[in-house]
Amino acid sequence: MNDMRLTERTVDATDIKIAARKVQVFYGTTHAIKDVDVDILDKTVTAFIGPSGCGKSTFLRCINRMNDTIDICRVEGDILLDGEDIYDKKVDPVQLRARVGMVFQKPNPFPKSIYDNVAYGPKIHGQVKNKAELDEIVEASLRKAALWNEVKDRLDAPGTGLSGGQQQRLCIARAVATSPEVLLMDEPCSALDPIATAQVEELIDELRENFSVVIVTHSMQQAARVSQRTAFFHLGNLVEFGETGQIFTNPRDPRTESYITGRIG
Amino acid sequence: MTLADMSHRPSLYTLDARTKARNAAEKRFRLYGITAVSLGVLALVVLLTSVLGSGLGAFRQTMFTLPVTLDAAVLDKKGNRNPEEMAKATTITYGKVLTQALAAVVTERGLAPEGMKTKEIGALISKEAPASLRNMVLANPDLLGTTIDFEVLANGRIDGFFKGRVTMESAELDSNVSPAQLQLAQAMKEAGMLRLAFNPAFITNPDASELRPESAGLGVAILGSAYMMVIVLALALPIGVAASIYLEEFAPQNRFTDLIEVNIANLAAVPSIVFGILGLAVFINYAELPQSSPLVGGLVLTLMTLPTIIIATRAALKAVPPSIKDAALGVGASKMQTIFHHVLPLALPGILTGTIIGLAQALGETAPLLLIGMVAFVKDYPAAPPEGFLDPAAALPVQVYNFTQRSDPAFIERASGAIIVLLVFLLTMNILAVLLRRRFERRW
Numbered sequence: 238m239n240d241m242r243l244t245e246r247t248v249d250a251t252d253i254k255i256a257a258r259k260v261q262v263f264y265g266t267t268h269a270i271k272d273v274d275v276d277i278l279d280k281t282v283t284a285f286i287g288p289s290g291c292g293k294s295t296f297l298r299c300i301n302r303m304n305d306t307i308d309i310c311r312v313e314g315d316i317l318l319d320g321e322d323i324y325d326k327k328v329d330p331v332q333l334r335a336r337v338g339m340v341f342q343k344p345n346p347f348p349k350s351i352y353d354n355v356a357y358g359p360k361i362h363g364q365v366k367n368k369a370e371l372d373e374i375v376e377a378s379l380r381k382a383a384l385w386n387e388v389k390d391r392l393d394a395p396g397t398g399l400s401g402g403q404q405q406r407l408c409i410a411r412a413v414a415t416s417p418e419v420l421l422m423d424e425p426c427s428a429l430d431p432i433a434t435a436q437v438e439e440l441i442d443e444l445r446e447n448f449s450v451v452i453v454t455h456s457m458q459q460a461a462r463v464s465q466r467t468a469f470f471h472l473g474n475l476v477e478f479g480e481t482g483q484i485f486t487n488p489r490d491p492r493t494e495s496y497i498t499g500r501i502g
Numbered sequence: 503m504t505l506a507d508m509s510h511r512p513s514l515y516t517l518d519a520r521t522k523a524r525n526a527a528e529k530r531f532r533l534y535g536i537t538a539v540s541l542g543v544l545a546l547v548v549l550l551t552s553v554l555g556s557g558l559g560a561f562r563q564t565m566f567t568l569p570v571t572l573d574a575a576v577l578d579k580k581g582n583r584n585p586e587e588m589a590k591a592t593t594i595t596y597g598k599v600l601t602q603a604l605a606a607v608v609t610e611r612g613l614a615p616e617g618m619k620t621k622e623i624g625a626l627i628s629k630e631a632p633a634s635l636r637n638m639v640l641a642n643p644d645l646l647g648t649t650i651d652f653e654v655l656a657n658g659r660i661d662g663f664f665k666g667r668v669t670m671e672s673a674e675l676d677s678n679v680s681p682a683q684l685q686l687a688q689a690m691k692e693a694g695m696l697r698l699a700f701n702p703a704f705i706t707n708p709d710a711s712e713l714r715p716e717s718a719g720l721g722v723a724i725l726g727s728a729y730m731m732v733i734v735l736a737l738a739l740p741i742g743v744a745a746s747i748y749l750e751e752f753a754p755q756n757r758f759t760d761l762i763e764v765n766i767a768n769l770a771a772v773p774s775i776v777f778g779i780l781g782l783a784v785f786i787n788y789a790e791l792p793q794s795s796p797l798v799g800g801l802v803l804t805l806m807t808l809p810t811i812i813i814a815t816r817a818a819l820k821a822v823p824p825s826i827k828d829a830a831l832g833v834g835a836s837k838m839q840t841i842f843h844h845v846l847p848l849a850l851p852g853i854l855t856g857t858i859i860g861l862a863q864a865l866g867e868t869a870p871l872l873l874i875g876m877v878a879f880v881k882d883y884p885a886a887p888p889e890g891f892l893d894p895a896a897a898l899p900v901q902v903y904n905f906t907q908r909s910d911p912a913f914i915e916r917a918s919g920a921i922i923v924l925l926v927f928l929l930t931m932n933i934l935a936v937l938l939r940r941r942f943e944r945r946w
Contacts (some may be wrong), residue, residue, distance in 0.1 A: 306831065308755055335834035345825035347844060355842075358833035411833060 252279040254419060254449040256298060260314035262295055262304065269295050269319060273314075273475045277419070282441060282450045284464035284481065286457055288496065291394050292471040293453045294342075294413055297421050300451065302330040302336040335362050339416035342424040343474070344404035346352055346396035346411070351388050354396040354407055358415035374414055381447075382410035383440050402433025409440060411450070420444060423451040428457065459487050468494045504507045551678035553921050559665050560919025563701035563716060564656040566690065568627075570603045574641060574646040583643040596632035596639075598625065600654065613689040615682050626683060626690075628655035630710060630717035655703075656696065658715040658912040664698055667911055704919060708881050709896060709904070713911035718905070720920055722880050726895030727865060727927075729887060733800025734807055734864050740855050741804075742811030749812075750819045751841055753829065770809035776804045786874060793875035802874060803864040810863060814856020818849035822875030851939045858935035860926050868899040878902050898924045903928050 254275040262270035270292045276451070277283050285293035295304070295487040302323060304310040316323050321390050323333050335358070355375045358364075365371045375392070379385040384406040388399070396407050405425055412420060426434040441463045444450055454460050460467050461481060467489075477484060477493045488494045512518060517525070576595065580587045601624025608614045631654045638652075638809060639645050655661075659679035662668035664687075673681045690696040690914050707719025738945060753759045785791045791798050822845045830840040830859035847852075871877065884893035896904070905917035 256921060301832070303828065303831065306827075331834050333834075339828075339832035341825065341828055341832065343825055345823075345829040347826065347829060348848065357830075357835075361833075361835055361839055361843075408829070411807045411829075415833060 252430050253277070254279040254319065255451075256315075256317040256320075257296075257299075258311065258315045258317075260316060262299060263311045263313075264307070265309045269473055270299075271473045273470075275475060276450055276477060277449060279418075279449045280445055280447075280465065282445050282452060282458035282464040284467045285451065285453045285470060286455075286460045286467060286496075287470035287476075288489070289455070292473040293468075293470045294423050296470070297451060297453050300419065300421055301339055303339065306329055322417060324350065324355055326497055336417050337419045337421060338412035338415060340405070340408050340412050340420065340422045340425050343421050343428050344401055344408050346399070346404050346407050348395065350393045351379075351390040351396045351399070351407060355410050355414045358411060362415055364415065372492060377463065378410040378414040379407075381413050381440075381444065382406045383436060383443075384410055400433075402429050402436060405429060405437060406440065407446075409437070413444070418449065420448045421451045422450065424453050424455060427455060432461070436495075457485070469496060471496070507789055509887045514523045536556060536827070548764065553918050553925070557913055557918025557920075557922045559915045560704050560922075561701060562698050563704070564661040564664050564687075564698050565792070566654055566656065566696045567651050568600065568603050568607065568654045569649055570635070572646050573599070573647040578643070578646055583642050583646065585643060590641060591636070592631040593636055596636045597624070597627075597629075599629050600631055600635060601608055604654075607695075608686065608690065608907055611693060611695075613693055613695075615685055615689075618682055618686065622641075622680065622683060623686065626657055626660055626663075626687060627714045628657050628714060630655060630714045642923060655716045656687065658777070658910060660684070660696075661716050663687060664691070664696075665915070668916070669711075672877060702915070705923070708883060709879060709901065711879070712908055712910055713737060715908075715910050715916060718913070718916055720898065720901060720923055722883055722918070723896040723898045723901035725890075726876065726880075726883055726922070727898045729796035729891055729895065730800040731861055731865060731896070732887070733797060733891065734803045734861060735857070737800070737804040738807045738811050738860065742808050742857070743815050743853060745808075746815035747817060747841060747846070750816050751845070752836065766809050766812055770813060771850060773865055773869075774806055775869040775873065778873030780805070781870060782873050792894070794878045794880065794893050794896075796895050797891040798874050799871050799876050799897060800891070801888060801897075802870045806836050806867065806870065807860040809866045810860035811852050811853075815849070817851045817929050819845060819848070819850025820858065821847045821852065847942075851942045854938045854942065855935050858931050858938070862931045864925065865897050865927060865931070868897075868903055869895050872901050872903070877904065879904070 247292055253276045255275075257273055257275045257277075260270055260273040260275075261268065273292075273296060275283075275296075285297060287293050289495065299316060300318075302322075302421065304312060311451060318333070318337065322328070325463060331376075352375055355378050356371050359371060367376060376385060376389075379388065384403060387403060387409075388394070396404065399407060401469060405428070409420075409425070425441075426437050429437065438459065438479045441450055441452065445465075450484050452460075452463065464481045466479065467481045467484040469476045469484065469488075469492075471492050477488060477490045479489075505634050511569060519526075574581060576599065578588050579591070601620060605614070605620045614623060631652075635652060648932060657679070658669050659673075660674070660683070663679075663684050668676070668679065668684070670681050670684060673679050673684050687696060703717065704719050705724070706721045707717055708722045709720075710716075710718035749759065749762065753762075781798060785798045785801055786793055791801075803937045815843045826844050826848065827840055830844045831837075835843065876895070878894060878895045878896075880894045882893075884890035884895040902917050902920045902924065905913045
């Protein structure tokens with residue numbers, strides 16, 4: 238992986254997939270996210286960087302309404318997916334999450350077989366009519382997650398028996414199995430070793446062909462390697478958002494510069 | 503650093519004062535632990551020895567085989583083999599038949615001491631024997647006129663003599679047995695007539711009155727307890743699990759749910775007799791369900807077991823890692839799907855363990871059952887379920903209590919025997935809990 242390829246990255250698409258306007262998030266009385274405006278483009282990898290506790294994961298979890306499960310969490314402002322407000326009363330978060338998949342920080346496969354892990358999403362969403370179709374989806378998803386060759390002979394083995402990197406790729410396969418339009422990744426490599434990280438990063442780049450990917454990461458190198466656009470969060474504010482190359486080589490905000498040069502964070 | 507500098511440092515080979523004190527403290531703590539565990543084991547050993555020592559005898563009973571000629575002229579005076587007419591011959595008549603049969607045998611063998619009256623010889627026979635012989639004949643009138651080998655239980659005092667409970671000295675003072683009778687029993691034993699054999703009737707027989715400790719059994723109590731456990735399981739498990747899932751996963755966190763939580767915790771600590779009074783007031787006085795019935799007992803025990811199951815289930819649900827819930831929600835499972843596909847299966851071992859512990863607690867519960875009439879003397883087996891749920895029945899722990907209340911020392915042995923049966927049931931349930939836990943626990 239070469240960190241210096243930044244400027245070669247071009248943004249292929251310009252369609253806005255997700256538009257966030259004046260998003261505020263409160264945990265009880267704590268104001269965790271303040272006035273965030275972000276446009277996430279289709280078929281693009283967008284990275285959220287920033288020091289711990291800056292709100293990047295919180296904002297990520299707003300995009301598929303995972304924050305709904307936290308009682309004291311309150312979201313204000315608009316987040317539009319293809320022009321539709323996902324916080325509208327008519328929206329069922331379950332339907333939304335089928336379109337906006339998520340991969341978590343710690344690999345969290347279900348304590349079931351590899352096959353069942355991937356097949357679960359398509360099954361509950363009624364996306365398949367028979368076993369053959371399901372087999373096909375499972376294989377395609379595992380191939381997309383670059384895991385097929387390693388597990389094709391032991392699909393009935395427990396998913397939790399895989400190595401950490403394999404587990405995380407299994408979770409990615411599980412997330413892509415429902416063919417979402419957006420894939421949210423919350424520090425997907427923080428629990429992985431460098432080799433597994435490289436594999437997942439390569440995978441993210443490939444996933445860009447089909448999905449809009451949003452990745453939260455602590456590693457600026459990783460953001461530089463995999464993303465086309467980068468957003469820098471600090472203390473709940475979106476400080477700067479732009480092309481990855483520009484953020485890393487020519488940041489406009491002094492706070493961004495301090496962070497990427499290692500002075501804050 | 504030079505070697506000279508290093509020589510000022512303490513050697514690793516000698517322990518300094520702090521390390522010595524720490525090690526001593528650790529040693530002391532281990533000693534406390536070993537003492538505590540030893541005390542516990544000792545208490546258990548004493549308990550088991552005492553219970554087994556006095557209770558195992560209940561599973562063996564003194565009995566003998568008696569050839570009895572069923573004289574039709576005595577037992578069926580009309581001679582028409584009509585059971586209704588034959589029923590006019592009472593147990594007193596049958597008692598005489600048995601007495602004469604025994605007297606004939608012991609006289610023939612020359613076992614009876616000089617001058618012993620026939621009636622005294624007959625007193626060796628359990629008072630239960632005439633009734634069971636009568637039932638046998640009424641059920642099968644063809645036996646009349648034949649000679650059958652009839653299994654007779656010896657009287658409780660005779661049984662006690664062979665188990666060391668009754669001695670020649672105590673018999674002197676006892677109006678129920680005389681030294682002469684004991685001598686006869688001893689002679690019968692030496693002649694190979696009497697034997698101390700395994701007594702399955704202790705498990706199957708219903709309770710018996712004061713006068714016949716030798717025939718008292720646990721049949722009705724075991725059935726009653728089993729019926730109650732079925733009711734408790736069928737009611738407490740689904741209600742408890744449903745309530746826990748709702749409280750843990752769906753209910754909003756507010757003052758009202760806090761209040762419910764406090765109340766559940768309190769209910770688990772309410773003395774069981776209070777549940778008995780509640781059951782008496784609600785199920786018997788208000789709902790007019792029959793007294794002494796396993797249904798009422800089961801309902802009361804359900805109320806008692808619910809808090810235990812709810813607390814255990816909630817703990818099991820809480821222990822499921824949130825990452826699994828996130829994973830399921832993340833792929834778009836609804837709350838219900840998340841719970842039933844992922845959370846509940848993972849919580850199942852904990853739920854089962856909690857349920858079985860709750861059931862075991864309910865099985866041993868006595869106080870509330872006393873209040874709803876299960877302390878009554880019940881001679882008839884309850885019918886098969888579901889009608890049997892409304893028939894009067896006893897319960898194992900109450901049977902223990904009942905046995906201990908009686909004056910005849912023969913019942914002490916039976917109370918301990920009942921405790922052994924109860925302990926065996928509890929042990930079985932706990933082993934089942936461990937096995938189920940192993941079976942359902944995800945190994946990955």
